[in-house]
Amino acid sequence: MEAIATEALPADLKPFVCSSCGDWNAARAPFRLFGDSHYVGPEGLSVVAIDTGAGVILIDGALPQSVPGILAGLKSIGRDVRDVKYIAVSHPHFDHAGGVAALARMSGATVLSTDAGADALKRGDVPKEDPQAGYGDFMKFPPVANVRALADGASVTLGDISLTLHATPGHTPGGASWSWQDCEGGRCIDLVFADSLNPVSHDDYHFGDGELTAAFRRSIAKVRVLSCDLVVSAHPSQSQLFERAARDALLDVEGCRAYADEAAKRLDARLASERGE
Numbered sequence: 001m002e003a004i005a006t007e008a009l010p011a012d013l014k015p016f017v018c019s020s021c022g023d024w025n026a027a028r029a030p031f032r033l034f035g036d037s038h039y040v041g042p043e044g045l046s047v048v049a050i051d052t053g054a055g056v057i058l059i060d061g062a063l064p065q066s067v068p069g070i071l072a073g074l075k076s077i078g079r080d081v082r083d084v085k086y087i088a089v090s091h092p093h094f095d096h097a098g099g100v101a102a103l104a105r106m107s108g109a110t111v112l113s114t115d116a117g118a119d120a121l122k123r124g125d126v127p128k129e130d131p132q133a134g135y136g137d138f139m140k141f142p143p144v145a146n147v148r149a150l151a152d153g154a155s156v157t158l159g160d161i162s163l164t165l166h167a168t169p170g171h172t173p174g175g176a177s178w179s180w181q182d183c184e185g186g187r188c189i190d191l192v193f194a195d196s197l198n199p200v201s202h203d204d205y206h207f208g209d210g211e212l213t214a215a216f217r218r219s220i221a222k223v224r225v226l227s228c229d230l231v232v233s234a235h236p237s238q239s240q241l242f243e244r245a246a247r248d249a250l251l252d253v254e255g256c257r258a259y260a261d262e263a264a265k266r267l268d269a270r271l272a273s274e275r276g277e
């Protein structure tokens, strides 16, 4: 058999190459989170599909090479990519937004982000203020055409679902967490797709100097107090999503608080190490 002819793929589906990409993109069977909300992402990068009754809202698009798996996940819930009306983005890095351009092209969906996130998505690159901007061209991803910026606290409604943006800058300037309510068997709960809150950077960046760090603290505090019965973190392992699913314990009212407390610890440790402690 010939090697996969990636040259024949549209540019927005060309596999991204990174040291973690293979592990992140390992297949994971789709499963129901609650009500009409489903996990349809691969092993290491969360993607949620909410079947609203008037079309699908996707949250995140993982890597370009994750798109076939996301399409299969949509099929598993009886939906097609053309049913996707909105794609909400956690943050504009290649591992969460890399597949968004292709998914938006195939669906015609409107892509939702913060102001800073929308700017980065349209350019397919991170702003110079991004802690990982020092990696240069490595941070580029397929640019997204149809992007709408939402203000902090603004919502979109589709069918039965209202999805609210919570600006959570820090890991990136344009980061967002998302919340919505979903119901099952007469019970309604609050779900949160929590953005990455880890202080990862290029070697040349110091969180201790950054204006972004005060915003980072506020973002962590914001996620900590969200009304949150079920948290899905942008990387599922950071909220033990699959372990919780295996224990039939996806609902956890302490989930957002625990995720935020862990993030605060990591930021403190990072600042201490920058000070040479």
Ligand SMILES: [Zn+2]
Binding pocket: 091, 093, 171, 196
């Ligand atoms: Zn990131």
